[in-house]
Amino acid sequence: MTSNGKPKFAMYWAASCGGCEIAVLNIHEKILDVDANFEVVFWPVAMDAKYKDVEAMEDGSILLTLFNGAIRNDENEHIAKLLRQKSKILVAFGSCATEGCMPALANLTSIEEVVETYYSTISTDNPQNIHPQPTYKAPEGEIYIPKLYPIVRTLDQVVEVDYYMPGCPPESHQIAAVIDLVIDVLQGKATLPPKGSTIGAGGSTVCDDCPRKRDVKKIKEFKRIQDVMLDPEICILEQGVICSGPATRNGCGALCPQAGSPCIGCYGPAEGVLDYGARLLTAVASVIDSNDPAEIERILDGIPDPAGMFYRFNLGGSLLRASKAAWAK
Amino acid sequence: MSKERIGVYVCHCGSNIAGTVDVAEVSRWAGEALKDRGVVVSRDYKFMCSSLGQELIQKDIQEQGLTRVVVAACSPHLHEQTFRNACKEGGLNPYLCELVSIREQCSWIHPDKAVGTEKAKAIVSGGVEKVIWDEPLEPLRVPINPVTLVVGGGIAGIQAALEVANAGYPVIMVEREPSIGGHMAQFDKTFPTLDCAACILTPRMVEVGSHPNVKLFTYAEVTNVSGYVGNFQVTIKQKARSVDTDLCTGCGICQEKCPKKVIDPVFEAGLGYRKAVYTPFPQAVPKYPVIDRENCTYFLKGTCRACEKFCPTGAIDFTQEDEYFTVDVGQIILATGWDLFDARRIPQYGYGRLANVFTSLEFERLTNAAGPTGGKVVLRDGVTVPKSVAIIHCVGSRDKNYNPYCSAICCMQSLKFAHLVHERTGAEVYNFYIDMRTPAKGYEEFYQRVLEEGTHFIRGKVAEITDAARYPGEEGKLIVQAENTLVGKQMRVPVDMVILSAALEPRHDFKEVARLFGISCSEEGWLIERHPKLDPVATMTEGIYIAGCAQGPKDIPASVAQGAAAAARVVGKIQQKEITMEPIRASINQDKCSGCRICNNMCPFNAISFIEDRMVSEVNPALCQGCGTCVAACPAGAISGTVFSDQAILAQLDGLLLNNLKAIDLTPA
Numbered sequence: 001m002t003s004n005g006k007p008k009f010a011m012y013w014a015a016s017c018g019g020c021e022i023a024v025l026n027i028h029e030k031i032l033d034v035d036a037n038f039e040v041v042f043w044p045v046a047m048d049a050k051y052k053d054v055e056a057m058e059d060g061s062i063l064l065t066l067f068n069g070a071i072r073n074d075e076n077e078h079i080a081k082l083l084r085q086k087s088k089i090l091v092a093f094g095s096c097a098t099e100g101c102m103p104a105l106a107n108l109t110s111i112e113e114v115v116e117t118y119y120s121t122i123s124t125d126n127p128q129n130i131h132p133q134p135t136y137k138a139p140e141g142e143i144y145i146p147k148l149y150p151i152v153r154t155l156d157q158v159v160e161v162d163y164y165m166p167g168c169p170p171e172s173h174q175i176a177a178v179i180d181l182v183i184d185v186l187q188g189k190a191t192l193p194p195k196g197s198t199i200g201a202g203g204s205t206v207c208d209d210c211p212r213k214r215d216v217k218k219i220k221e222f223k224r225i226q227d228v229m230l231d232p233e234i235c236i237l238e239q240g241v242i243c244s245g246p247a248t249r250n251g252c253g254a255l256c257p258q259a260g261s262p263c264i265g266c267y268g269p270a271e272g273v274l275d276y277g278a279r280l281l282t283a284v285a286s287v288i289d290s291n292d293p294a295e296i297e298r299i300l301d302g303i304p305d306p307a308g309m310f311y312r313f314n315l316g317g318s319l320l321r322a323s324k325a326a327w328a329k
Numbered sequence: 330m331s332k333e334r335i336g337v338y339v340c341h342c343g344s345n346i347a348g349t350v351d352v353a354e355v356s357r358w359a360g361e362a363l364k365d366r367g368v369v370v371s372r373d374y375k376f377m378c379s380s381l382g383q384e385l386i387q388k389d390i391q392e393q394g395l396t397r398v399v400v401a402a403c404s405p406h407l408h409e410q411t412f413r414n415a416c417k418e419g420g421l422n423p424y425l426c427e428l429v430s431i432r433e434q435c436s437w438i439h440p441d442k443a444v445g446t447e448k449a450k451a452i453v454s455g456g457v458e459k460v461i462w463d464e465p466l467e468p469l470r471v472p473i474n475p476v477t478l479v480v481g482g483g484i485a486g487i488q489a490a491l492e493v494a495n496a497g498y499p500v501i502m503v504e505r506e507p508s509i510g511g512h513m514a515q516f517d518k519t520f521p522t523l524d525c526a527a528c529i530l531t532p533r534m535v536e537v538g539s540h541p542n543v544k545l546f547t548y549a550e551v552t553n554v555s556g557y558v559g560n561f562q563v564t565i566k567q568k569a570r571s572v573d574t575d576l577c578t579g580c581g582i583c584q585e586k587c588p589k590k591v592i593d594p595v596f597e598a599g600l601g602y603r604k605a606v607y608t609p610f611p612q613a614v615p616k617y618p619v620i621d622r623e624n625c626t627y628f629l630k631g632t633c634r635a636c637e638k639f640c641p642t643g644a645i646d647f648t649q650e651d652e653y654f655t656v657d658v659g660q661i662i663l664a665t666g667w668d669l670f671d672a673r674r675i676p677q678y679g680y681g682r683l684a685n686v687f688t689s690l691e692f693e694r695l696t697n698a699a700g701p702t703g704g705k706v707v708l709r710d711g712v713t714v715p716k717s718v719a720i721i722h723c724v725g726s727r728d729k730n731y732n733p734y735c736s737a738i739c740c741m742q743s744l745k746f747a748h749l750v751h752e753r754t755g756a757e758v759y760n761f762y763i764d765m766r767t768p769a770k771g772y773e774e775f776y777q778r779v780l781e782e783g784t785h786f787i788r789g790k791v792a793e794i795t796d797a798a799r800y801p802g803e804e805g806k807l808i809v810q811a812e813n814t815l816v817g818k819q820m821r822v823p824v825d826m827v828i829l830s831a832a833l834e835p836r837h838d839f840k841e842v843a844r845l846f847g848i849s850c851s852e853e854g855w856l857i858e859r860h861p862k863l864d865p866v867a868t869m870t871e872g873i874y875i876a877g878c879a880q881g882p883k884d885i886p887a888s889v890a891q892g893a894a895a896a897a898r899v900v901g902k903i904q905q906k907e908i909t910m911e912p913i914r915a916s917i918n919q920d921k922c923s924g925c926r927i928c929n930n931m932c933p934f935n936a937i938s939f940i941e942d943r944m945v946s947e948v949n950p951a952l953c954q955g956c957g958t959c960v961a962a963c964p965a966g967a968i969s970g971t972v973f974s975d976q977a978i979l980a981q982l983d984g985l986l987l988n989n990l991k992a993i994d995l996t997p998a
Contacts, residue, residue: 208924282962
């Protein structure tokens with residue numbers, strides 16, 4: 001492929017669902033600006049390319065790489081290191097890359113258990129009991145599939161990251177704004193934020209953008225969303241349904257609570273917060289309206305899966321990262 | 330590299346620290362390894378808290394231009410103030426001094442000198458990182474409310490209330506029972522002088538009841554406490570007396586006419602009766618009775634109203650309801666007393682099963698001239714005078730199955746019982762004791778007197794009290810089986826009556842009391858003093874004091890002494906007119922705050938308010954006590970505490986882990 005002289009752009013998906021790619025395409029005609037200003041050199045979902053093409057590029061020759069997905073296997077890690085080497089600006093794009101997201105919830109169990117659940121449990125139709133084998137000797141030679149790591153890692157636990165863009169996926173208007181910013185920087189009209197910054201997000205939390213009425217919080221019972229008719233005007237947390245809004249960085253425009261669903265925390269921790277789950281946990285614990293240990297116990301029983309609730313998106317980026325079960329081997 | 334000029338001072342504390350930590354090495358290491366972190370002076374000294382030690386710091390501040398000071402010595406509880414003052418004298422803001430503990434947290438817990446020394450280095454390193462983040466602060470001054478709340482109207486509370494009231498300051502006393510007086514009012518005689526308990530107590534009770542500076546609430550409880558030293562808000566629940574105290578003259582006709590007799594489990598210890606409308610005893614203060622609604626025929630069945638019919642002033646009011654009101658007080662004295670050990674918990678002693686086994690409180694009521702038997706010592710049948718009595722010491726005390734502690738009063742109480750039995754019945758008396766403890770003034774002399782009266786003392790823990798006769802002469806008696814450890818023989822002593830000197834236990838609701846007032850209690854449940862020797866009546870919560878048996882088992886003289894001591898502390902504080910408070914405060918970053926209102930209900934001092942038009946929460950620095958609750962609760966990390974900011978704590982951790990020695994830039998931006 002010959003260069004057209006424009007700055008080079010790459011996007012990659014590691015352990016991810018593909019939602020981030022769709023979010024990028026969802027910027028509509030803005031994608032034409034990307035094409036006008038960048039030469040897309042590597043973007044597996046959108047164009048054909050080989051890893052060896054990337055390996056052949058000069059170090060630092062890609063201006064901007066949006067890297068989504070967590071580091072689940074050795075292929076993910078290899079490409080992360082490769083793109084780090086080839087890119088001037090590496091952005092951890094989306095929740096998986098910034099904080100582990102859903103893939104990192106596997107860090108609560110051992111990798112054997114993950115594979116077992118995937119291929120052998122009752123919900124799986126696998127009559128021949130086929131399990132993936134790491135290597136296979138074909139007539140043409142030995143082939144292999146990427147090796148799974150016991151712990152899912154975030155991008156910055158593997159390589160140095162320049163910027164973080166949270167969200168599952170990042171909101172399209174935020175992506176568009178970031179692309180505009182980079183174009184402005186290219187044209188000398190703006191400067192980049194300090195390295196390590198979170199971009200494409202707000203500086204407060206979701207409650208800041210949420211129009212629901214709020215009062216002091218006193219919770220006597222936690223309810224699950226399917227068991228309750230939510231009042232459309234009042235703070236969801238006050239109604240006993242755990243809303244992660246108070247702990248979650250804003251930038252999405254509080255879409256979920258406005259649609260009658262609690263915030264589930266995909267934009268990650270607020271600026272300066274070390275451990276998202278711990279913060280949310282202490283906040284939720286703080287508003288339980290009881291001093292009686294037995295009653296508190298009963299109220300807490302209303303949260304059937306605390307790790308999944310409070311660390312839904314952040315387990316990989318949390319202080320603990322994984323449970324003992326995952327580390328055990 | 331930090332721009333600060335830091336001095337590090339490592340204390341030997343005699344051999345307390347130097348015994349297990351190589352202090353010279355710690356000091357040398359800090360001077361070299363932490364040079365890049367800003368340490369310009371590092372010294373070790375025998376006693377940093379001595380005036381010479383303090384002068385060392387002052388001299389360095391002046392000559393070396395120190396901007397931060399780290400002292401590695403004992404716990405900040407002991408000497409933080411000392412070193413802050415030393416810095417202040419030297420011209421440095423006192424809040425730029427960190428005291429890190431290498432004694433309680435290091436030398437005292439590590440037997441290995443090499444390990445202790447390495448840990449001390451890490452602790453010093455943490456202190457250095459923390460002190461870099463410290464900011465100069467000025468202490469806050471707030472006026473103190475002179476009103477004092479005394480909780481509990483036993484002898485300790487009475488003494489405390491009178492001392493404060495007589496010093497000219499207002500007192501609010503809250504007592505759970507219908508009358509003040511506490512356990513002392515149940516006694517007939519007090520050891521060792523055998524003076525009449527009522528004769529010395531009731532004048533004090535009357536004084537409390539009529540004192541112009543004392544506002545007394547009986548049949549009332551504290552239900553909520555908020556605020557802080559100098560400015561507490563206390564909610565009191567006045568239980569419905571069903572008697573209008575403005576109209577009641579205390580004539581007693583209602584008690585006379587009430588047809589409902591119930592066993593009095595509190596004042597008479599279950600040994601006597603009272604009416605459904607009652608004052609616990611004739612000299613009760615206040616004189617107004619209460620209606621026990623659980624037993625009153627009118628409240629149970631809707632008819633009777635005899636008291637109302639006969640009351641000459643129309644004071645009976647069945648419609649009264651529990652009332653809650655809030656008072657503002659500056660300081661609080663807790664004198665909540667004790668509960669008697671339930672002797673049923675030791676089944677082999679037969680209490681509750683064998684009629685003539687009595688508890689100590691029951692016996693007190695038996696001997697009391699105003700008690701159910703008019704002071705006659707008789708068996709449970711009410712007529713038979715016992716010819717032999719056994720008194721068992723340490724029932725539920727000094728016993729790892731029940732309470733490991735000594736209840737302090739049982740020996741003397743049992744000697745008093747022995748004397749009273751002799752005096753009133755002429756019976757043979759056997760005291761079964763483990764050790765005889767008579768340490769206070771006049772106590773040993775009293776022991777000698779009871780010995781001379783012919784009491785039999787048997788050193789041994791009683792195994793069993795039974796009515797199963799095995800030998801002639803035991804029929805119809807209670808047999809006390811014990812080993813006499815002085816002669817090394819088992820013995821069976823048949824007696825008519827047994828008195829169990831039961832343990833003093835913490836009040837059954839000690840946990841609620843501790844939580845309500847924000848203080849801590851020991852494993853057993855006694856409220857904990859600030860220092861067991863040097864600060865016995867203060868607690869770790871500023872402005873809250875403890876006195877009497879709430880703090881631990883003690884006799885009347887000790888309770889009175891503590892009541893007076895607590896009062897002296899309170900009066901001393903009131904006379905300062907204002908109190909100095911640590912300038913440790915929380916503040917909310919208005920840009921980060923999303924107005925989620927999680928913190929609003931958290932603050933124990935009501936210092937957080939929600940600003941509706943800007944949709945953010947704010948901390949009122951005049952009310953904030955810097956407790957840190959909201960800092961921890963804020964899900965957005967928008968609240969920060971001075972002195973304990975996240976950055977300062979994380980920096981201290983980095984220091985402890987020696988991350989600061991690696992090439993990472995930790996310096997504040």
